[in-house]
Amino acid sequence: MAKDRALSLSHALGNKTVVPGSSPYNESLASYWSVQEENVYPNCVVLPESAEDVSIAVSVLGGSGGYDRTGRWHSPGEGCQFAVRSGGHTPWAGAANIEEGVTIDLSNLNQVTVSPNRSTVTIGPGNSWYDVYDVVVPQGLATGGGRVAIVGVGGLVLGGGVSFFSPRKGFVCDMVERFEVVLASGEIVQATSDSHRDLWLALKGGSNNFGVVTAIEQRVFEQGDFWGGFIGFDESTFPAQFEAFEALTGSPDYDPYASLIHNLVFNTTTRAWSAASNFEYTKPEAYPPFFDNFTSLPTTFNTTRISNLTDFTVELSASNPIGRRQLFVTGTYGNSAKMLEAIYLISNQTVHEMDAVPNLAFSLSFQPEPTIIQAASAAAGGNSLGLSVEDGPLFNFLLTMTWDTEADDEFVNQQGRDLYNQAEQKASELGVQKKYIYLNYAAPWQEPIKGYGEEIVAQLQAVSRKYDPEGVFQKLVPGGFKLFD
Ligand SMILES: Cc1cc2nc3c(=O)[nH]c(=O)nc-3n(C[C@H](O)[C@H](O)[C@H](O)COP(=O)(O)OP(=O)(O)OC[C@H]3O[C@@H](n4cnc5c(N)ncnc54)[C@H](O)[C@@H]3O)c2cc1C
Incomplete structure (x- = not known):
């Protein structure tokens, strides 16, 4: 099944789908932080360049079918297991990679754009925090983020995130005004405090359980040396x-x-x-x-x-x-x-x-x-x-x-x-x-989501049922910490 879907993906996304033996495949694996994650071998790696590419990948992998941008139809099917990876800094094998499945590597989603009024920065999840600071710091700005330059953006924000500014600004996720998310259906939504508020809140700690986050808009503030x-x-x-x-x-x-x-x-x-x-x-x-x-x-x-x-x-x-x-x-x-x-x-x-x-x-x-x-x-x-x-x-x-x-x-x-x-x-x-x-x-045998408390777990489960009724991100994305374990 994974091989069929990999084939469909390469029809749909062309050379953004890379296979074992190719340089981009090897580079993707070699850029995981730990050797344990590097030694997990997916059947192929997808390297999307836009939210639309992610939407195609999730539709094909999730089994919902749909048209790709060349107009080719992909039938609904059982789907295939996949992983979502931003910076790849989780140490344990399988958190953001998958043996024999398909890994969506978001490293080419790497925009860092400060808004014209200098109130927010929109960040692609594939950046490292170094990439973000490299843009905002010369402008006299800062935002909450990793304290280690090489760490990835996507995982850190979706798991909470502790920064040098946390006592002033809260967790890194507390600085997020907008998440752009590809849902299991392939639909691309903008989750803010006003629109899809339940999803916006769920993503602040809920990790990879609701969709693939393709952009994060965070508040920035004036900050000197x-x-x-x-x-x-x-x-x-x-x-x-x-x-x-x-x-x-x-x-x-x-x-x-x-x-x-x-x-x-x-x-x-x-x-x-x-x-x-x-x-x-x-x-x-x-x-x-x-x-x-x-x-x-x-x-x-x-x-x-x-x-x-x-x-x-x-x-x-x-x-x-x-x-x-x-x-x-x-x-x-x-x-x-x-x-x-x-x-x-x-x-x-x-x-x-x-x-x-x-x-x-x-x-x-x-x-x-x-x-x-x-x-x-x-x-x-x-x-x-x-x-x-x-x-x-x-x-x-x-x-x-x-x-x-x-x-x-x-x-x-x-x-x-x-x-x-x-x-x-x-x-x-x-x-x-x-x-x-x-x-x-957390180590893979720890249960961080249970630690949020019964009430929040129930809310997160309700958000999952609403935005991912087939449970694609529960069943087909086994890596990370799941909601119904
Ligand atoms: C050297 C080092 C320094 C660190 N420093 C800090 C620190 O200062 N503050 C702090 O709070 N934490 C820190 N951490 C922990 C860090 O927050 C986690 O390792 C985090 O997972 C890193 O994010 P990533 O994008 O590299 O994660 P990945 O390993 O790529 O992903 C982590 C999880 O998030 C999911 N995920 C990733 N991106 C997306 C996305 N776009 N959409 C949906 N799901 C996604 C993945 O599927 C995976 O389950 C550090 C870790 C390391 C190794």
């Missing part, structure tokens, strides 16, 4: 840092310009932990007092400077190279220094059991989620993440493991899972367990 960079600390400062993190995250006067990625890294050669924390303050003010509890501690290195958004995201890209085996596991907990310490202690035990894994890189990232993020989301019209100010200050933890050989996959994954289970147990003991799981960091 600001202060940021990495500061290094050694392990002896960890207890003071956990206290500083709790005080910052829970501050009733959280400074909206402050954002932090507190990274703890285990060096497998020296067998020592250290912190490489990324501080950003989105004003041109060095060492703002809000970070004093961290910056007054003894440091080991420091790259902080006043610079621009693009530069800071390029700096973060250096520590996230493409082409290795990768695992993300994530949790969200109530703000607590004790919980940070517990995750660190569990991780220390875990990593010491992993000596046999060659070239292992092991790190933890803690990110504050102060309540002003939730307040900003509500002010922007809401989203589908299921978070509210009443949840109180939270923090996100992301475990990242990177390694070289397939033979270690099972062991590394199991260690990640065990670590998470122990963290959940500890969170329950400390009374800081939360149902929310950040979709964009």
